[in-house]
Amino acid sequence: MAYDELEEPVESPLQCRVCERVTETELPKCPACARRFCDFCVFRVGGKEYCSRECGVRYFFASDDEDELEE
Numbered sequence: 001m002a003y004d005e006l007e008e009p010v011e012s013p014l015q016c017r018v019c020e021r022v023t024e025t026e027l028p029k030c031p032a033c034a035r036r037f038c039d040f041c042v043f044r045v046g047g048k049e050y051c052s053r054e055c056g057v058r059y060f061f062a063s064d065d066e067d068e069l070e071e
Contacts, residue, residue, distance in 0.1 A: 016041055018051050032059035 011017070013026040016038035027036040030051035037051035050056035 011036065030055050032056070 012022070013036065014024070015022050015036065016027060017035040018037050018041040021038050021040065023038055027038055028049060029036055031048060032050055032055035035051045037049075041051060043050045043053045043056045045056040046060045048056075048060070050059065
């Protein structure tokens, strides 16, 4: 991981935030947490790709939980 002049981590669009692999192409961002993930770490649910099972389940089923609370 690269760091800026204030020693803050700078995210590389080529590095997976889950397994730390570095790729040749820019990696997609998780719609739930915005971490970048590679093809080895991807979790697919509902036609979308997420960085982990936790993010996928939480994000995909979030609207269902809110509907149940309102009833």
